Amino acid sequence: MSPQSSAGRSAKPVPDPVAAQPPSVFRLFSRALLPGTLMLGGGVTLFAVETYVTATVAPSIVRDIGGLELFAWVTTLYVAAAVLGSMFVALRPRALGLRGVYTVGALVFSAGSLICALAPSMAVVLLGRAVQGLGAGMLSGLAYAFIRHVYPEPLWRKASTLYAAIWGVATFLGPTAGGLFADGSNWRHAFFVLLPPALLMAAFARRLLPAVLDDRAKDRTPLAQIGLLLSAVLLVSTAGTEARPGVKALLLTASLALTTAMVVVERRGSTRLLPCGAVLIGQPIARLYLIMAALIVTVSSDVYIPYFLQTLHGVPPLMSGYLVALVALGWTLTAFFTGTLSGRRAVLAVTAGCVLEAGATFALAPLLANGGPWDGLAVMAPAILAMLLMGGGVGLCWAHLVAGVLKWAGEAEQDKASAAIATMQSLGGAFGAALAGVIANGAGLVDPGGIGGAQSAAYWLYGAMAVPAVLAALVSLVPNRG
Structure with missing residues (x-):
């Protein structure tokens, strides 16, 4: 199948002069492309920074409100919800465009951050983390989904490079930033500080991102594949936090089996997830x-x-x-x-x-x-x-x-x-x-x-x-x- 040019799929086409310029990462910040870069890069930044900050303050959460027995699920639920969020980008209702998904994702991420910040117990923190992960998964999936609408094809690789750079910076700065909120109940501020940028991104999504025609094929929701994949993610994420080698190996094997079953269903079914x-x-x-x-x-x-x-x-x-x-x-x-x-x-x-x-x-x-x-x-x-x-x-x-x-x-x-x-x-x-x-x-x-x-x-x-x-x-x- 020969690839098609992506420049003409959005309601606001990318200007030809930009497309004709030599591909450079700095072109992503040109006047025509800067709004999209800020929004897409902002979504990846929220996902990346939150990941490392939360990993740093998680021990402080346990010391402050307890719940050590639930500690492993802080990451497990987040990962599983993020996978579901990324799937939602492709399986969204037809009346909800990509800009709408971006707005929803940013609002869901904000709601999860607020739940975590106000949580009186670890169980509520886990609820917040699941909601956060759902929103973060949407924003992460949208970063790749919007590439073809925001940038000319020669800049697709540079946009992916920018996302990698954001993760690299977050890896360095995230633990340091998390350390600022590690004392006592200050861990709550690590979630509060994420609210203003997430809400701003939700407010400006429709203004700064292009309107995009829904060119998806009409299809039913592949519920069987989604269920198998999410179950596999939950099992493997739990395995990653299990201390007993035998149980860890069993969970990993079960997860592989469910993933294999998902592939079989995907190959034979008329409705596809991938x-x-x-x-x-x-x-x-x-x-x-x-x-x-x-x-x-x-x-x-x-x-x-x-x-x-x-x-x-x-x-x-x-x-x-x-x-x-x-x-x-x-x-x-x-x-x-x-x-x-x-x-x-x-x-x-x-x-x-x-x-x-x-x-x-x-x-x-x-x-x-x-x-x-x-x-x-x-x-x-x-x-x-x-x-x-x-x-x-x-x-x-x-x-x-x-x-x-x-x-x-x-x-x-x-x-x-x-x-x-x-x-x-x-x-x-x-x-x-x-x-x-x-x-x-x-x-x-x-x-x-x-x-x-x-x-x-x-x-x-x-x-x-x-x-x-x-x-x-x-x-x-x-x-x-x-």
């Missing part, structure tokens, strides 16, 4: 989604890096947090410097990115497992480089994967294709974190534990978690025809 060909490995769009998910699975293993740095190398907690943020920094840097590639060079960048991520992840196994204090930059330099390259591999190819999905999706399935990008990110992150836990615990992180257990876990974890990226590299070598 764009045509997305579950057929012979189709280019299916391979693009598979590469996306595999890359995120691999990079999600960075969740254990701070533990190994502190336990095996005596790195202080704050410094270990900023060192692991190098993964996000690497993603951002390579995305900026390679986002202008196109054609054959973009295809090569995807393969190179997969190989780079696989190699860097594998290199972390001996670098992190070998014990001894890191008391100087020279000692830390190899691991620092590996962490940068681990994220850099994803950044090298992510924008090209996004652009490829938008090109290969059918004209009437662009919203499904866009929403599925955010879904793949959430699924990959959840599966990656859970799988990393199974491998680390199985390799001795908890039993026998201690220094020896941590060393064994580091070896096995980063050796094994390089495999999905290797598989992604192999998939990227399959030629696209048509």
Whole structure:
């Protein structure tokens, strides 16, 4: 299927002079494109900042109002609701346009933030987190859905690069900002501060975003696929927070089984959740989604890096947090410097990115497992480089994967294709974190534990978690025809 130009699909076409200019990230901030960039980037910013700020203040919430037994669900419900929110972008009522979804998403996110800020108990915080996740998922899905309406095609990769940069900045600044609200009941302010920007975005959505014709094919809601996928997300997210290795492995297996069942239903059913060909490995769009998910699975293993740095190398907690943020920094840097590639060079960048991520992840196994204090930059330099390259591999190819999905999706399935990008990110992150836990615990992180257990876990974890990226590299070598 040959891709169609996206410039003429919105009621306010992008001016041709902008489209004709050389693709540069700064074009996103030109006078004609700035309103859309502020709105789409603002939605991603809310999602990213809230993610890291809440992770930082979550222990403070427990200390203030209790609910330690529910602590794991703070993230689990958020992830599951975010997946549902991203699906809503494609499955919205036909009377509700993309601008309407943006307004609803920002208002829902605001409502969730207010619920969390005023919550008297952890149970109410969880309700707020679910509502927040629903709104955040809508905003995240819309960021990709609106790309084709706001920007000319040469800037699609640059818009994806901007989103990566926002996540990179949030990774660095989120924990610091969260630390400002970590004392006593000040954690409530971490949710209050998100209200003004979210409400402003809801108020200006109709003014700053283009009116878009609904070009979706008429279809029924794929309730069976939605139910199976959400159940899989809940199970895998729960697995990511389960301490018992056996239970964790069982939950992960059950989640994989439900995901497989969803794929079977998707292939055989007349009503689809994903764009045509997305579950057929012979189709280019299916391979693009598979590469996306595999890359995120691999990079999600960075969740254990701070533990190994502190336990095996005596790195202080704050410094270990900023060192692991190098993964996000690497993603951002390579995305900026390679986002202008196109054609054959973009295809090569995807393969190179997969190989780079696989190699860097594998290199972390001996670098992190070998014990001894890191008391100087020279000692830390190899691991620092590996962490940068681990994220850099994803950044090298992510924008090209996004652009490829938008090109290969059918004209009437662009919203499904866009929403599925955010879904793949959430699924990959959840599966990656859970799988990393199974491998680390199985390799001795908890039993026998201690220094020896941590060393064994580091070896096995980063050796094994390089495999999905290797598989992604192999998939990227399959030629696209048509």
